[in-house]
Amino acid sequence: MLLWQTSQTINFAQGEFVMVPAFFVLAAMKFGGLSFPLAMALALVISLVVLGVLFKRLVVDPILPHGMLPLVISTIALAILMKESVKEFYAADAQPFPAAWATTNLEVAGAVVSVQNLVIIGVAVVAVVLLQWFLGGTKTGRQMQATAQNPTLARVLGIPVGRMVLYTFLINAALVALASFLVSPIYLAKFTNGETLGLVAFVAAIVGGFNQVRGAIAGGLLLGIVDNFVAAYWSAQYRAAIPLFLLIAVILWRPQGLFGRAEERTV
Amino acid sequence: MKKRGLSLILVALLVAAPFGLKPYGIYLLSLWAVMTIAAIGLNLTLGYAGQISLAQASFVGIGAYTAALLTTHGWPLAVAFGLAALLSFAVGWALGYPALRVAHHYLAFVTLSFGTLVFLILRNEEWLTKGVYGISGIPRPVILGWSTKAPLDFYFFCLGVLLVVSIGAWWLIHSPWGRAFTALRENPVRANSLGIDVRRYTLMAFALGSAVGGIAGVLYAPLVQFIEPTAFALGLSFNLLLMVIVGGSGRFYGPFLGAAVSVLLPEWLRFSEGLYLMVYAIFVMALLAFFPSGLLGLAERLWLRSSKSKA
Amino acid sequence: MKRSLVGLALAAGTMGAYAQQTVNMPIVIELSGAGAVSGTNFRDGAVLAIEEINAKGGILGRKINAPQSDTQSNPGTSRAQVQKAIDSDPYVILGPVFSGSVKVNMILCQQAEVPQITGAEAADITQTGNPYIFRTSFGQQMSMPKIANYIRDGLKAKTVAVLWVNNDFGKGGRDTFMKEMAARNIKVVSDISTESGQVDFAADVVKLKGANADAIFVYTNEEESARFLREARKQGIAKPLIGETTLLGQKVIDMAGSSANGAKGHVGLSADAPVPAVQAWKEKFVKRFGYVPDHNGIKGYTGVYAVKYATQKIGKFDRKALAKALHGMTITPQEEPGILMETTWDANGDIDRISFLAEVVDGKQKIVQTLPKLGNK
Numbered sequence: 001m002l003l004w005q006t007s008q009t010i011n012f013a014q015g016e017f018v019m020v021p022a023f024f025v026l027a028a029m030k031f032g033g034l035s036f037p038l039a040m041a042l043a044l045v046i047s048l049v050v051l052g053v054l055f056k057r058l059v060v061d062p063i064l065p066h067g068m069l070p071l072v073i074s075t076i077a078l079a080i081l082m083k084e085s086v087k088e089f090y091a092a093d094a095q096p097f098p099a100a101w102a103t104t105n106l107e108v109a110g111a112v113v114s115v116q117n118l119v120i121i122g123v124a125v126v127a128v129v130l131l132q133w134f135l136g137g138t139k140t141g142r143q144m145q146a147t148a149q150n151p152t153l154a155r156v157l158g159i160p161v162g163r164m165v166l167y168t169f170l171i172n173a174a175l176v177a178l179a180s181f182l183v184s185p186i187y188l189a190k191f192t193n194g195e196t197l198g199l200v201a202f203v204a205a206i207v208g209g210f211n212q213v214r215g216a217i218a219g220g221l222l223l224g225i226v227d228n229f230v231a232a233y234w235s236a237q238y239r240a241a242i243p244l245f246l247l248i249a250v251i252l253w254r255p256q257g258l259f260g261r262a263e264e265r266t267v
Numbered sequence: 268m269k270k271r272g273l274s275l276i277l278v279a280l281l282v283a284a285p286f287g288l289k290p291y292g293i294y295l296l297s298l299w300a301v302m303t304i305a306a307i308g309l310n311l312t313l314g315y316a317g318q319i320s321l322a323q324a325s326f327v328g329i330g331a332y333t334a335a336l337l338t339t340h341g342w343p344l345a346v347a348f349g350l351a352a353l354l355s356f357a358v359g360w361a362l363g364y365p366a367l368r369v370a371h372h373y374l375a376f377v378t379l380s381f382g383t384l385v386f387l388i389l390r391n392e393e394w395l396t397k398g399v400y401g402i403s404g405i406p407r408p409v410i411l412g413w414s415t416k417a418p419l420d421f422y423f424f425c426l427g428v429l430l431v432v433s434i435g436a437w438w439l440i441h442s443p444w445g446r447a448f449t450a451l452r453e454n455p456v457r458a459n460s461l462g463i464d465v466r467r468y469t470l471m472a473f474a475l476g477s478a479v480g481g482i483a484g485v486l487y488a489p490l491v492q493f494i495e496p497t498a499f500a501l502g503l504s505f506n507l508l509l510m511v512i513v514g515g516s517g518r519f520y521g522p523f524l525g526a527a528v529s530v531l532l533p534e535w536l537r538f539s540e541g542l543y544l545m546v547y548a549i550f551v552m553a554l555l556a557f558f559p560s561g562l563l564g565l566a567e568r569l570w571l572r573s574s575k576s577k578a
Numbered sequence: 579m580k581r582s583l584v585g586l587a588l589a590a591g592t593m594g595a596y597a598q599q600t601v602n603m604p605i606v607i608e609l610s611g612a613g614a615v616s617g618t619n620f621r622d623g624a625v626l627a628i629e630e631i632n633a634k635g636g637i638l639g640r641k642i643n644a645p646q647s648d649t650q651s652n653p654g655t656s657r658a659q660v661q662k663a664i665d666s667d668p669y670v671i672l673g674p675v676f677s678g679s680v681k682v683n684m685i686l687c688q689q690a691e692v693p694q695i696t697g698a699e700a701a702d703i704t705q706t707g708n709p710y711i712f713r714t715s716f717g718q719q720m721s722m723p724k725i726a727n728y729i730r731d732g733l734k735a736k737t738v739a740v741l742w743v744n745n746d747f748g749k750g751g752r753d754t755f756m757k758e759m760a761a762r763n764i765k766v767v768s769d770i771s772t773e774s775g776q777v778d779f780a781a782d783v784v785k786l787k788g789a790n791a792d793a794i795f796v797y798t799n800e801e802e803s804a805r806f807l808r809e810a811r812k813q814g815i816a817k818p819l820i821g822e823t824t825l826l827g828q829k830v831i832d833m834a835g836s837s838a839n840g841a842k843g844h845v846g847l848s849a850d851a852p853v854p855a856v857q858a859w860k861e862k863f864v865k866r867f868g869y870v871p872d873h874n875g876i877k878g879y880t881g882v883y884a885v886k887y888a889t890q891k892i893g894k895f896d897r898k899a900l901a902k903a904l905h906g907m908t909i910t911p912q913e914e915p916g917i918l919m920e921t922t923w924d925a926n927g928d929i930d931r932i933s934f935l936a937e938v939v940d941g942k943q944k945i946v947q948t949l950p951k952l953g954n955k
Contacts, residue, residue, distance in 0.1 A: 244380035
């Protein structure tokens with residue numbers, strides 16, 4: 001559900017990106033007096049601008065020429081900045097977040113299924129299908145994929161690379177906002193939430209394959225299953241280590257990801 | 268020549284610094300010395316060999332736990348230094364061996380995972396580390412009859428270790444090895460064609476950096492006199508990384524300056540309260556965007572410009 | 579660097595002079611990080627008491643000066659901040675709340691012979707023979723037996739599952755709880771460790787359901803408790819959820835919403851206690867700070883008043899005499915209204931006072947029974 005679309009950027013603040021939109025909603029409701037749906041719409045727009053456009057313009061663009069390493073470190077700093085800002089300007093404690101749907105449980109064939117979970121799964125599936133269609137079925141989408149895989153070649157082929165990269169950032173921003181609205185009612189909105197979420201998103205993306213939407217989803221799914229199984233049947237104390245082992249194993253033996261296509265990388 | 272003069276002035280300043288300070292000020296200076304050592308280690312890995320590591324805090328932790336466990340059982344701290352350095356070196360080597368097959372951001376993740384793993388082990392293996400309860404009552408060493416129990420004495424002890432580590436690092440960087448490290452960072456392909464065994468040297472830089480981190484940990488334990496796992500979690504690794512970057516990675520004095528910014532600056536900016544970290548984060552991002560060579564790089568450039576305009 | 583050193587020295591100098599007319603009581607507390615909610619409550623409770631005391635002329639004619647510093651919920655930082663506080667020649671030090679932090683810096687206070695009034699609850703803090711550490715609420719070795727009795731007598735449970743947070747607070751509570759369960763022949767069928775800051779409790783709840791214990795004991799920090807409650811209700815756990823203040827506090831109830839209804843347990847200290855003095859205090863607090871306090875507010879408030887009362891008893895500002903006097907002292911609301919409830923400190927710095935059995939009903943903590951002081955039994 002947490003997606004990471006490659007744009008040749010590694011973002012250590014991705015978890016914070018998921019954390020922040022929930023606070024945009026809360027702030028819009030608290031200070032702007034907006035109703036919940038309106039606040040969500042506004043937060044989505046703010047997310048697109050701040051986490052999409054501004055992030056690219058102010059953080060990625062000036063640093064990328066210096067190389068990968070400074071960018072990685074810069075996003076670490078960005079994560080600190082976002083956490084501290086939320087803490088300072090909104091609240092240090094966890095905030096309840098309204099759910100956009102019923103929180104009741106349904107009894108389906110003897111098993112208790114919460115509406116919340118159904119909605120999350122439903123929205124995620126729709127988002128994924130849309131994204132797949134966009135990337136694979138439209139011209140812009142295919143151009144974006146080409147850009148992600150080989151910007152130089154893409155430029156030669158006459159694809160407006162700059163715009164494509166911007167689209168990627170916008171899609172990422174929209175997805176994190178969506179994820180934020182989905183998980184916050186359960187996880188509560190708190191400034192430290194990004195730490196946990198970011199790591200999960202990353203591991204999912206790497207395990208699944210960096211350059212594949214399908215891969216990221218499969219990775220996320222696999223991770224969720226493994227995580228729950230370990231917690232339920234093995235050691236909850238070492239639970240946090242398992243996704244990381246998975247990560248290391250994949251990086252060492254199949255750096256292109258379990259579902260990714262092999263791709264030349266500079267090592 | 269000029270650099271040596273600068274170093275002497277720096278040493279003199281550091282010796283004079285704690286006089287007139289209350290224990291709190293001396294504690295901060297000692298903490299600075301310890302963090303500088305850890306950052307020097309990371310600087311070897313990151314600055315000279317160009318390998319990003321998010322596990323430096325784990326090596327500090329390994330060192331600190333080694334020191335705490337040994338000294339609370341009556342062993343002298345000198346043994347802890349030796350063992351911690353050896354252990355960190357070995358673990359660094361073992362981690363680096365598979366991890367260095369991948370580069371850049373992948374290495375960041377592998378080391379990050381390792382950092383989390385070390386934290387979990389420190390926390391969960393209670394029989395050894397006392398888990399979340401931590402280890403308290405870590406004694407400060409007595410060296411040849413000189414007790415370092417008082418804050419001022421312990422500061423000089425830290426300073427002494429820092430001096431030894433600095434000289435060691437200085438020597439290493441200017442040895443053929445150090446030059447090989449730099450060649451690796453600048454152009455691994457060329458270094459390879461020049462007959463430098465890339466893999467072995469990178470591994471060496473990584474392991475040495477880890478060992479220095481372990482030494483910093485050995486000092487950390489008796490400084491704080493209480494250790495528990497969360498002190499060595501990811502936060503410290505990030506912090507150390509930022510120190511190296513801010514000071515100027517790949518520059519000898521970078522860690523000194525970076526640690527000063529990270530440890531001492533918050534103290535002077537305390538009036539800004541929670542805003543401090545935000546300012547720091549923005550500062551780091553701006554620095555990376557405009558002066559990726561860190562504060563020292565910035566200073567150098569300013570100095571060059573002013574001397575040029577004078578000429 | 580030089581200028582700052584002069585600055586530091588100057589600051590230290592003025593502080594010393596200032597201490598002549600006032601009495602210095604630094605508050606070293608969690609104002610940011612994971613402990614920010616508890617720390618802010620404790621701080622505001624203490625500030626409320628200090629303002630009241632100063633408005634009435636202070637202690638023995640001296641006004642209280644209470645500089646605040648933030649530990650960032652980090653034991654290392656707390657050590658530095660307590661060192662700084664000790665450098666300023668304090669009369670007592672208030673805080674911190676986090677047990678891990680207290681364990682780091684209580685040694686410093688002991689060495690400097692400065693009484694430390696803490697909000698921490700971990701069992702081992704008062705068991706190291708430190709004569710300068712004083713609690714403001716029950717330690718775990720006091721509260722766990724009460725919970726254990728409740729599970730045995732109130733719920734008649736034969737089996738129990740434990741879900742705890744793997745930090746020093748949760749681990750300490752869990753270990754003490756396990757001992758009490760063993761002593762009462764109640765079987766612990768599931769023992770689940772969770773992470774501090776964990777957001778997803780789905781797997782843990784699945785495991786709890788599988789264990790099918792008569793009761794579930796939840797011992798995590800406030801925010802995790804709220805997330806757990808939501809997940810537990812989502813998956814439809816029907817067994818009684820038992821906890822301490824960290825499960826039944828108003829803050830948890832606010833965060834968990836309707837999911838908190840039905841949770842029960844023992845609260846050593848509660849801002850919702852059916853004691854008129856506590857209710858009046860709560861009103862004062864809300865008026866002054868604009869939010870509803872939790873039990874940490876009471877800790878800070880009563881801690882300051884205990885110092886005031888004991889100081890007036892000994893008639894001078896003497897740190898050693900204060901520490902000595904507080905041990906074994908009983909303060910009643912008749913003699914000192916600021917203590918809110920009759921409280922006794924024992925030889926270790928542990929306290930004894932009445933406590934409560936509570937249940938969450940319709941989004942409010944409801945006190946169902948008041949348990950007497952242990953000493954009165």
